[in-house]
Every structure is written in structure tokens, then in C-alpha cells.
Amino acid sequence: MQRSGASILKYSLKRIGLSVLVLLLVTIIVFAAVRMAPGDPVLTKIGPYGDQSQENYDRIAAQMGLDQPVFIQYFIWIGQILSGDFGVSLRNGADIGDLILQKIPVSLELIIVALVFAIAIAIPLGTKSALKPGGGLDQTLTVLTTSALAMPGFCLGLLFIVLFSVQLGWLPPNGYISFAQNPVENIRLLIMPALTLGLFEMAVFTRFLRSETISVLGSNYIRTARAKGLPQKKVYYKHAFKNTLVTFVTVVGNEFATLMGGTIITEQLFGWSGLGWFIYQSVINRDYPAVQAGVLVIALSFVVINLVVDLVYTAIDPRIKLS
């Protein structure tokens, strides 16, 4: 059954409308949250040895725009966002839009490579493991994936640095270089952080695919297919795999969105400075506009990825209705 372009458009518009509402809610929550958090950006700017007079405090607050009532500050910020301006850092006046644009590709590269690596390994391993549950491969994989999940990323990454950088001297331990600038160096620097992140994700995906596949293989339609005398591989690849893919795409989508701001430890460990670290540092510095912009970008990525995932569902499984 072919879906009409109009229904896809209608569905997409409806989702976009809901997404705008979600984003609006996010702006309110993040704006309120950063202001309710203890720690004053004005005092952070004054520092321990600056002029501690009330007059100086008021002057700096006015320079930062923090002397206005909170709701006025919110509407000023929303107005800026709508005109494509993320504002400037309270710390140094740097353009936040520029800083975020600098960080997004850095994060995306790490996340995409880590996820592709994880998916490429997880699909064959997870499904093979599910086809013979309790077998040798399944048991081995259970041990390995549990280990990968249990091992903190920080320890695993540090082990990689000691092995590949200190002992073998194969890879640089720290830094970032854009692919356009130097592709080989970019890949050399990417390998360890992508492996650190990818191995964890691989374990998540493998275990998910295993359990999902086992569940699907127990379904009535699979039993029917088997009863018809179809070979095991055909039963799996023709009938079961597509069904596991639907939920797998959701899991991958969620992981992708989570990782957009959730790779701080890996970033810090390998000096691969992406969006997560940027937001973390901004929170520490109470750099309100930077935190707000960073969180908004992540929320936006969640919304977009969810939309894409929903659209991909319908392509994978025509039974899912666009409603």
C-alpha cells in the first residue's frame, strides 16, 4: 500500500506543530531552571577578589541584562532566538551561535561514527545470539556485553589511552581536528573516543536485539512460517528481522538524541570537545544564554530525530498508520 505525499505532509505538519509546543515548553523550563539553580553569574564574574560593592554588582548585572524582571529577560531571549540570535556569553561576550555551530559537527561526527560502529557489530551479533539462545555464542556475548555495560566509559577510555597511546604509540591520546582540515589525523583522533562510546552502545544494541528477536521469534506468524517448512534463516531474515527493526530504530533514535548532550565524559577524556562539554562548562560558569541555547539545540535534535524515526517506521512497516 503506497502512502500519498499529502498524508505524509499532513502528518509532518501536525508533528511539527506539536514539536513547536514542546520546544516552547523546553524554553520555559530551561530558562526557569538555570535561574533557580544556586549560584549567581554576577558574583561569578566579580570573582573572589573583584570589587564586592553593591554598586559594582548592580553595574555588572545591568551589563549582563540581569537587572530586568525575569519574564522580561525571557521575552528578550525568545525574541533573540526567533531572529536567529543565540545572544552572547555572559563570560566573555563571545557569540553563542558561533560557539554552538562550532560544537555541533564535532558532536555529530563522534556520535554518528560510534553508532554506526555499534550498529554494524550489534545487528549480526544480536541476531545470531538470539537464533541459538543459550548457545556458546550467546553465552560468550552475554559475558562480553555485560562487561561492556558494566565498565565505566572513563576507565575503558583510559585503558585505550594507556594501550594505544602510551604503550603502542599508535594513536594520539587527545585532541580534535576537523575532517576537512586533515582527514587522516581526524580519524586517528576519532578512533579511541568512538570505540569507547561505540562499545557501550554496541552492548546496549546487542542485548536489545537479542531479546527483541527472541520475542519476535516466539510470535504466532513465525511459528506459522516455520510450520510451512521455511528454513530458519529465511524465517528470520524475511519475516522476523523487519519487525525487530521497527523497535530497534526507536532505540537507536533515542540513543542518538541522548548522546547529543550526553558524551561529556568521553569528550573530556579525549579532548574531543563537543556540545555536551560546552553545556556542562556553561552550567558551571552560570553562563545563562549559553546553557539555554545548548539545551534548546539538544531539545530540537530530540524533536527532529523523533520525527525522523516516526517517518522511518512507516517506511519499514506499512501497517503503521500516519495518524
Place this chain on the structure above:
Amino acid sequence: MKKCITTAIVLLLVLSILVVAGCGSSSGDASGETASAGNSAGTAASADSPAGAASGNSDELVIGINGDIDDFNPQTNQMNNYLQTIAFNCYEPLMHHNESMEYSMDLATEYNKVDDLTYTFTLREDAKFHNGEPFTAADVVYTFEYIQNPDNGAWRASQYTTLTSVTADNDYQVTFKLNEPTPAFLDSIAYTPILCKSADPATLSTNPVGTGPFKFISWTPNDNISLEKFDEYYDADKVSFKKVMIKPFSDYTVAITNMEAGAVDLLVNITPDNAQTVKDTNGLNVLQASASNNLMDLEIGRHNVEAFKDPNVLKAMFMVFDADTINDQIFYGMGNKTVSCFPSSAKYSTPTYDWTYDPEGAKELLAQTNFKDGFEFEVKVLTADTASEKAMTIWQADLAQLGINMKISKEEMSIWLDNYLNRTYDMIANNYNMVGVDPAMFCSIILSQLKDYQTADLPELNSLIEEGAKETDETKRADIYGNIQKLVAENYPVVEWIEAPQLCGQVDPLSGVQVNPVGYLFLKEAKKS
């Protein structure tokens, strides 16, 4: 078939990793080499040489620091990681304190104290700013106008409250006029970088323009700060490194591993724990300043806690502060027990503290107070200040023997600052690097801020601080600062408990890095042999 494809994919991945790893490490150097030539601002500059390209390249110095720097304006950024690494290598003052805390001339060639209220400085005629502009007296005048303009939020403004005018006598001589004698004036000058009059003041935080041996190229947040040798520097012959890359690390264990891998040459402001690791690692060594002005202190909320209003309670508490054990266990014996609230290298430093560990005496003394049954209080410690946290843990056990329950509360920087500046604490751990040798600096930065709080009931102390700041007679000053140290020791508004060592880790081939007791690095003559 599927099996073959799976195997092929895995093999291809492994092969790709090996090929890429092999490509970059063809030099046989663990760290790899500089990625490419060329340079540009922003992220591209980091691409030029990621930190992995450090060792083996004698033209480039990679420095690891604790946390990122986001403000490059030397008049507004007061954080140690900036002041110790960049402020005095991108910028220069008229003169600075060298490793022995003696004045060493930079942009000035000589100074003359005409009288108690007048100083003249003769300036170098061969210095230039990184934007190509020649350095003249107008830049010095501009710098002090900038500092004294409240709109600029310069944190050094409080050091120049007695400065009434700075005038250019000619292009290469300036005269400073004060409205009252200020003996610490020269110490302040030695820590005041000179700005460029023609540089845009609006972008000083992101695009600094100084006269120092290294010019600022780019900052990529949380990634690197890139500096380059300034070829027109007046002492360019002495500068070996063509590039300096500063890398922020959130964890020094990782940073030391990076040093081992040859990706970092110099690690600034390491903890004594880190120093032990560095010492035990082949190819690395510890660089320690000959003395230290780095005071670990406890500021005590005498205005907030009833028990702290009784000096005998505080005396009893510090009788169980085991300074020797703390120095041995936390600082590996590299620190110095303080002799008074001033660093021992400060002028007029007089022994007033008694660190004798006497639990029995403490119990007896506490029994004579209204708090013989003990009490409870909280000490706030900065999250990153692991030395204070460990020391407090040791002290906590000893205080418990007196029936005093001390809670340790770790706070991140902005929350800690809120409490510190609003003086909303029972007790708070701080770490202060006293710039210069004149104790008026310590008094103005630390003690004067307490006059409405924990020293509000000590008017004598507050008037002595004011007298000391303007007294010029050496004998009288010695008396005044002797009394200040005595009053602080007797009343405990603050307690400086150790002079923490100024430590850096460096790779063996690195030499010529100068560190003064304030912990400021001077990289001009640093080189890798």
C-alpha cells in the same frame, strides 16, 4: 554468504583502524607529529596541531591546565589558570617578580621613586604590540585609565585606589601620582599587564593584544588555546618555541597519562598527589617554585557561629589541627607550615602561629568555655580543592574527639563564590596566592573584605590595616604588620594553615620554564633540548 559479509565487515573495520593508526604514527613517535602547516583562527587553529602532536617537536610546547579559560582580558580574569599561564606570556607588565621575588624589568627599563607620592618609569623603546603598534607611554596611561574605569570591571582597581594620575612625560616615560603613600604600589605594578591603546576594548576578552613573547591566535572552547611566537618581540632571540598550545583537562590523571604518551609537555598547578605520580614516571619530572606564596586558608564565620566568637574555642580547635600530619600525608612534606597569616617570604613575616598538636590541652581549654559539650558547624570546600577536603577530613576526626561535629560540604565554584562573597558560611576553605611581598596586598585582598563580617568586632585590626597600607617608615610598618599578625592569630578571622607548594609536571627535555613563588610561569626562555 551472510557470515562472509559479517566477517568481511569486521575485518575491514579492524584493518581501517590499523591503517589509520599506522599512517599517523609512521614517525615512530607515540605522540605523532604536527598535523599540518598553516594557521587560522577558530577551530581551524586546533586542527593545525592537536595536543597529540606535542613531544618530539622542539618548536612546539603543549601545556596542560586544569579547566578551560574563557576570558583573556588580564584586567578582568582573576583565575589562577589564566594568570599563571597566559597573562604574563601574552602580555607584559612594566616589571615582574622573578623566581626570587626580585623585580625584573619588562616594558620598563628602570623606575625611580621620586618621593612617597610620585614614581616615574622609563620605558623600552623597542617593544611592539602583537597588532604591530609600537608600545609607548600612551599605552601605560590607557591601561590605568581602563583599570580605574568602573564600567570595565577590572579586578585590580582596588589596588589603585590611591592612584590619582598617570601622565606621559614623553613617549617613553610615565609618571604615577598617588594621593597618599602606598608602599605596595610597586608590587601592584609588577602584576599589572599593559594593554594596547589601539586594540578594541570590546574584544579584549576574546582577542587579547599584548607585547609578550607569545601572541594569541585562537581559542576553541574546551579544546585548546593557541599561541604563536611573536617574531617582533624585543627579545625574540631568546624565544625557542614557535607555538604554544594550551589544553584544558578536567582530570589530571588523564593529563598525566597524556604526558606519558608525549602529548603534553608541561602540566601546570599539579597537586602533590599528581607530583608523586609524575616523579615515579620515566621521562617526567616535577618543577617546583623555590618558595610559595600560595596560602591554604580557612576563613571563619565569627559573625555567624556563636562558638566562634570565643577565641578559646577556636584555639582549642586548632590545637587539634595536626599540621605536620597534614603536610606529610597530603602534601608529601613539600608544603611549609605557615608561621603567620602572611607567607613566610612576605615582608615583616613574624612567627605568631603555634602548630603544636595537643589534644589533651585542647580538651582542657574547651572545658573552660561555654561549649564544653561540643557543637556543630559546617565547612565549605570547593569541589576542585582536594587538598583542603583531605585536610578537613583529617581535622574532622580530631575535632570529633573534642565533641565538635564538623560537616564538610563540597560546593562547585559558583555556589562556593555566592557563599564566599556573601560571607554566608560557618567556615570556608580558600586558597590565596599573595602577589608580591608586601603584606598590604594580603590585607587589602583578604582581611579588608572581612571588616563588616568576622572582623567587625576588631576595630583595631581594621585601623592597623589602613595605617599599614600608607605608612612608609619601615620600623613602624614592621610594628603594624607584627600587630596585625598577632591579632589575626589571637582572634582567628582567618587561619592560613599551609604554604602549598607551587608544582608543575614537565617532560625531561623541557627546561627554562621559570615559576615564581606566586606560581606565575614565564615561558620566554623555555626550550626542549
